[in-house]
Amino acid sequence: MTSPLIRAQQAAAEPDEALATLFQTQYAGMLRLAVLLGADDAEDIVAEAFYQLYRRWKKLRGADAAVPYLRSVVCNLTRMRLRHLQVVRKHSTPETAQPPGISAEAEALLHDDQRALVAALKELPARQREALVLRHWLGLREAEIAEAMGISAGAVKSHTSRGMAALTRVLEERR
Amino acid sequence: MTRSTEERLRETLDALAAGIEAAPPAYKKARAEWRRRERRRRLVLAVLIAIVFALADLIGLWALNQTRDHDPIIFDDRSRIHQTDPATGVIPP
Incomplete structure (x- = not known):
């Protein structure tokens, strides 16, 4: 005891x-x-x-x-x-x-396309960037992203699609 | 196209993250720092509360001191004290 x-x-x-x-x-x-x-x-x-x-x-x-x-x-x-x-x-x-x-050392290891993507990511509004990083780097679900960002799942969808559209536009312009 | 951007974004983020050196510092040192900050926060909070109470006391004392002598501040029963009881025939207990 x-x-x-x-x-x-x-x-x-x-x-x-x-x-x-x-x-x-x-x-x-x-x-x-x-x-x-x-x-x-x-x-x-x-x-x-x-x-x-x-x-x-x-x-x-x-x-x-x-x-x-x-x-x-x-x-x-x-x-x-x-x-x-x-x-x-x-x-x-x-x-x-x-x-x-992101530091220059970390970026030095990236390809040109990846650097362009990082530059485009930096230009995004903070919310869109957060949604993209949480979705595509951490692989979180919408509900988990919504909890982390303190917003609704609908807003997460909106930020993700807008951010992704902006990145796609930048990559298309580079071609 | 969007699919391709997603894959490229994932690859880029993975590559970036892999390039970031991230060794955690010693836990004991970090915990000692948290405890120190917590003690400091509580001390500041206690001092602030004490200051607010002291200020409230001082303001109250100052307000009491501003009134004239024999001037009731909260209850004014002077009119009732000097008033004669109505002759209703009811005897108070």
């Missing part, structure tokens, strides 16, 4: 273990997601997302809800960061303004 003290210690250790496992398994994926969504400070965004998860761990529906919650926080923080950068760029000189997002 376990004493109440040991049980309390076990109860306190379980969420910590679950959080540690999540941190080890999900950190890289969340960092890549933030970069693909266009964040220039992906590490800060992912660190903030894990802190938010740590704060709200007890309020989650269950351990299964942790990854969708993290994804949602990363999407929201990246969108906020992009909006902030847009405002900064509007008020800065053209020489100092640099487009955020």
